[in-house]
Amino acid sequence: MRILHILNHTRRLNGHVHAAVDLACAQVHLGHQVYVASEGGDFDALLRANGIQTLAVGHQRKIPSLLRALSRLNGYIRQYDIDVVHAHMMTSAVIAFAICRLRRIPLITTVHNEFEKSATLMGLGTRVIAVSDVVGASMRRRGVPESKLKVVLNGTIGSSRSEGRSEQPKTLCSPSILFVGGLHPRKGLTDLFDAFDIVHTSFPSAHLYIVGDGPHREEYKARVAALRSASAITFVGPTTDPYPYMLGADIFVLPSHADPAPLVLSEAREAGCAVIGSSVDGIPQLLENGEAGLLVPPRDPAALAKMLGHLLEAPERIADWQRKSQLRIEHLTIERVARETLEVYSSAMPRDKVTALAT
Template identity: 30%
Template sequence: MNILQALFFPPEQPGGVSSMVPYIQDRFKAMGWQTELFSLPKRIRGKGQEELPFVTFDVGPYKGNATVDKYLQTLMDYLWWTRLRITKSYDLIHAHHPIAALVMKRVFPDTPVLLTIHSSYERELMLNGKIAEGGLEHQFLTGLYGELEQLTDGILTVSASFRDYMAPYLKAPGNVKVIPNGFDEKRFRPVSHENPIPQLITVCRLVPAKGLDVLLRACALLKQRGKPFVLHMIGDGPIRKELEALAVELDLYDDIIFYGYMLHPEEFMPFFDIFVLPSRAEAFGSVFAEAALCWLALVGTNVGGIAEQIDHEENGLLVPPDDPEALCEALDKLVSDPIYRYNMARAAWNKAKQVYSLQRVIVQLQRVYESFRPA
């Protein structure tokens, strides 16, 4: 089969789907399948003029809203770039973003278009304080789920919890297949080490949705208990200055290292002890599987795909979101007991190897792709 993997972000972007799909491409190429990647370069902004029609709702009442207009312009830009750059046909198009799926079905109406929805843009905007639940932008963005269900030939997502999240906006949510993200084990090499002081690490974009303010408050409580640690924060984002100010306010600045953006954090993670990220929502949370493959003990919130990766007190610890005291208690358990920490990390590594290996995901995707094979 000749398959196009249609991304939104260019494949060189770090994290999540953008870094995962090239590995999928390589595996299918090794099996003799023709697979290509396509994405919208960052420089393409404001080029498109051709509007896409919507079939399940009237987009007219939403125009004039800044968030909606930006989304519609991005759709037109992606359409312009697709018409300009793609001159051949494919047996199947696997889109990894709603914009890519809507455009590809417009350009290739007779080609099966499969969509994996990896995350929720509207939920991210709400948690980051950009839009209100039930507002105009929220109505438009959630309305897209029905549009995608109507136009695409199949929908996948990365966790059962995210399928449940989408269910109210779909006519047949039971048709959505769950295939979690997969990771090439060769990228992750656990390193034997003994840190005299427990080393905590978090890797994410610095935005409110990740709950990093909660993490700092939990660390302040941990410090008050007299427990030594160092917290390493890898990532950048709009609230970095706020987090640095909060660290100073909580008397934590000497206990935290802010690294900023890092292209390949998985090369850095194996030298630490505990991965912690108290997200307020996650469709999957790829970084938890990556940390597990680096043999780190895991602490996360009982939300979305995190709760599907972590079995509480078996391969990590789960805490409620927005609860610094509970997060402090979980960190205290791991910081205080190296043997317990080691056992959690080993169990996390075992589960990640078994459930989130790239080969397992390739097998699942191959079955789905085969169902679209031309007669």
């Protein structure tokens, strides 16, 4: 099958880029010809190393730029005789929609950021992939027919991005609590700061590590500086490989206010952390509804502090939840995601086309 993924860029900044890159590489490993059209970015070298041709398509939301993008995308689809186009963001879906209709090839869209109002436009796809059950339910409420909506739960274990990563745990002060992600309000970091400040009074040896970057970094550092526990909170900053921090951490916390299906949870579980996540969006599903990780209400620092204290007061509880993190973890592999996505592609094609591709 000849597959063209289209997304705004291939920079490390966004989780949907990681998911698209993982999927594209996994599809190559399953024997398909894969192309990625975008404005380019950090992952282009990795894509090319995996046999994926990167194609330039601008995504500026201005009429001249969009017209050029339409022309380029149409040329690529014709030149490479593409069988299916897979769009990962709203602008990509809008650009691809008319061309796919004209050329009578399936347009698959993936809803990565359901919390954005523009996510409704992802319903333009012949098939619409939701990255968790909650996202699927939301898209149904937005009017996407059941017949075109498919849920493919995010997973990243075994991805090409993880090849060659360090397996040496970082040495962290124990007991260690870790957050990895973007530093912006949706991730609920202020709740984590307040919760840690509460528990640090009873557990002064505990240390909190913040790995990541974002527009609110200086604001968050100033907020932390005013806390009693400030000396026990470390802002690590951005890193291309957070996995060693996960390997070295005792507890991983994701206190998000909204998170459709965060890849970081499969990585934290793979690393064997005890995991605490807020009970929003796709987080419960990625934690086996509380069997593979602990769930707390979002926007509730007191509840989060109580759960952290519950673990910190008994090291054997941390060890128990580290073991539980491995429950049904095989379901979070990128190979499973790739195979389920290929089934979605086939469901969007005429039967004779599917037969021809299989022979």
